[in-house]
Amino acid sequence: MSAAQATTPLLAVRGVRAAYGKIEALKGVDIEINAGEIVALIGANGAGKSTLMMTIFGRPRARAGTIEYDGQDITGVPTHEIARLRIAQSPEGRRIFPRMSVAENLQMGADATECSEAEREAGLERVFALFPRLKERVAQRGGTLSGGEQQMLAIGRALMSRPRLLMLDEPSLGLAPLIARQIFDAIRTLNRQDGLTVLIVEQNANHALKLAHRGYVMVNGLITLTGTGSELLQRPEIRAAYLEGGRHG
Amino acid sequence: MSATSARPSHAAQPSGSAFILKKALISAAVALVLFSLMIGVRTEAGPQGGLIYWTRFGDLAALVGTVFGGSIIIELLRQWWGPVDKDRIVPKPVQSAMSFAGRWLAPALLVFAFLVPVIFYNQRYILDLSILVLTYVMLGWGLNVVVGLAGLLDLGYVAFYAVGAYSYALLATNFGLSFWVCLPLAGILAAFWGVLLGFPVLRLRGDYLAIVTLAFGEIIRLVIINWQSLTGGPNGVSGIPRPTMFGIPLTPGDDGLAAKLGIEFSPTHRIVFLFYLILAMALLTNWVTIRLRRLPIGRAWEALREDEVACRALGINVTTTKLTAFATGAMFGGFAGAFFATRQGFISPESFTFQESALVLAIVVLGGMGSQLGVALAALTMIGGFELFRGFDQYRMLVFGIAMVLLMIWRPRGLIGHRAPTVFLERNQAISSDLVKEGHG
DSSP, rough: OOHHHHHHSSSSEEEEEEETTTTEEEEEEEEEETOOOEEEEETTTTTOOOOOHHHHHSSSOOOOEEEEEEEETTTTOOOOHHHHEEEEOOOOOOOOOOTTOOOOOOHHHHHOOOOOOHHHHHHHHHHHOOOOOOOHHTTSBBBGSSSSHHHHHHHHHHHOOOOOOEEEEOOTTTTTHHHHHHHHHHHHHHEEEEEHHEEEEESOHHHHHHHHHHHEETTTTTTEEEOOOOOHHHOHHHHIIIIISSSSS | OOHTSSGGGGGGSOSSSHHHHHHHHHHHHHHHHHHHHIEEEEEEEEETTHHHHEEOHHHHHHHHHHHHHHHHHHHHHHHOOTTTTTOOOOHHHHHHHHHHHHHHHHHHHHHHHHHHHHHHOOOOOHHHHHHHHHHHHHHHHHHHHHISOOOOOSSSSSHHHHHHHHHHHHHHHHHHHHHHHHHHHHHHHHHHHHHHTTTTTTTOOHHHHHHHHHHHHHHHHHHHHHHHHOOOOOGGOOOOOOOOTTOOOOOSSSSHHHHHHOOOTTTHHHHHHHHHHHHHHHOOOOHHHHHHHHHHHHHHHHHHHHHHHHOOOOOOOOOHHHHHHHHHHHHHHHHHHHHHHHHHHHOOGGGGSSHHHHHHHHHHHOOTTTTTHHHHHHHHHHHHHHGGGGGGGGGGGHHHHHHHHHHHHOOTOOOOOOOOOOOOSSSOOOOOOOHHSSSTT
């Protein structure tokens, strides 16, 4: 990671504020993600984690601050153009297209980016190698998949645009622990083999911090703590707030 | 997965005579409230200009009784049929027969459509009816792009039909342009209006969108009525030229088609020509729609119907996607309108009321949103059925309404609720079992 940190970060969020109407969800957030890193963003319900992810994508727009991606200011860029800069996201609640087949769902991921037929094929192969279960279900409608398979599909769909930065919003939400572990394993594989940069938003702090190189803790629209994954896992306040008492890891 | 699906899904559905009775009583009570003023009390202006009224409690009682009885019958039918989404075990021979019918229905219908003028050459009534049915098939297919594929509920589709009809009528009567020049122009103008409607409603969905499109349809109609100097207002436009067969008129004169071919002139020639014209236009609509569905834009329409947020997250430009859906649907409506004008020879705002929008929408919904074959079948059923029920005279709408209610109870997703996928894997590779065992996928 030391080599990556020497250069400019792939994504830099500086002093970003965002609001829904009068309710301010982000109150000046700074995060940095270096190329090749897995960064976890953890926090309680309503802390603003998902809002931050959506704001990076331009919806809602940042009211103040800047978002820089690969040295380019993307603060005011329309959402659909941000996706073409090879930032992909798997939104909260998976949001696959239930009446469309698995193959069509995956195609949708590649449709907005200008990629050749060969690249598309290669992308499909890559997704199927990562999640063989999807290949088995390729003609099935998305809505008929199980929760874990839908999450695989949502990640696979995001990967079809051959992103450099993948943002995942609560990939383990509502999944059985075994399936959640498979998803996290897949993310680790993507990072190690392809050098994919990942921002992962999670409530499941234990899993996410074990997976991530670095983590940020968000409370009420502000970043309150940051450090490497293992550092954060050791912090008593993290243990108290996110690990013990509530959900087990 | 299997653990949840094993739970009997109909356990939650109550049954038994108490439930049926309760439901019927509620329906009857609602009917009583509704009809007590509509039927129970009749008012009229008296001889002195004052309002007089009298009561019709007998009729009211009969109606409420009918609703009560009807509710019981419907509920009994429902329970006999079972839950709507239940998987029914169909015997093997029936299954194979159905899949056989499903595969051959569309080609058979197409061949039949081509043969209609041959079979019914001497039956003007059937030919006229077929042309009407095909017009609605085309309108249904056009609206299907907007409603069925893109999921944008459009209650003002007739506006584009009107724009197409008036475009042709006005261009032809004022500038003497031929049908074949006007046809694309009518489509372009309708598409332009489609985009114009699309802009203000970009942020709207569902009910709100429906209301705005409904208003749009009415605005177009009112503009046509009131812009007398251009459109002739309520008097409409008459003397719209008949179409020519690429320049050769279908008239009894010396330069007519019959004279050129050396056959005896018959007015049926024109009807047959119109029939094949609308058939070709409808098939073009179908072909374009099927092609578009396989392209990224068609996929984006369907994805938009499924989940707008996800579309944005994938980098789909939601604005242009919606506008192209509106424009494409409107364009086909415009083509159909131009055809309507040339067939009738006379158009007036009365032909473009909300009822037309509702009829076309009903065709799309009954057919199963997004299904091309379903829409064609629904148009045939609706328009054909409308004629079939002519014998019921004043009860025609009633019989028709009941038929529609029953259909929606038993086939809530429309006649053909199945959606065919558009993406297939090039190669059908077998997946080795060690890849898909538990804990690896």
